[in-house]
Amino acid sequence: MPVTFDTATIxxxxxxxxxxxxxCSPLADRTITTFEGWLGAGSPAASLLSIVPFLLVGGLAYYGLTISLGGSWAVSLGVISAIGCGVYELGRRDGQASE
Structure with missing residues (x-):
């Protein structure tokens, strides 16, 4: 079965x-720090490369949901998850700031 990269997949x-x-923002911060150690402090490439592991995991999540529920559900649940995780991250940072 060939892999197709249409707009819904992307x-x-x-x-x-x-x-x-x-x-997983603490993990994302550690990933950026690791790449900065390899590429140099303050490197924009470190920030760009830090998203690659998350793209791989996101692709696996999308692919698994597409197989089990269908493509439209995979995208819809992705939207809901992105909004929910964004709200969680805002609350997490607000909680850290008030400590």
Whole structure:
């Protein structure tokens, strides 16, 4: 079965990657720090490369949901997850700021 990269696949993978990136922001920060150690402090490439693991996990989540529920559900759940993780991240940062 060949893998096709249509707009729904790209959108679904990106939405799930954003959800995982926001939902696991301490892990994302450690990933950026690791890449900065390899590439140099303050490197913009470190920030760009730090999203790659989340894109891979997001692609797997999208692919698994597409197989089990269908493509439209995978994108819809990606939107819901991205919004939910964004709200969670805002609350987490607000809680850290008030401590």
């Amino acid at each position: 959108a679904g993978t990106a939405l799930w990657a954003i959800a995982f990136y926001l939902g």
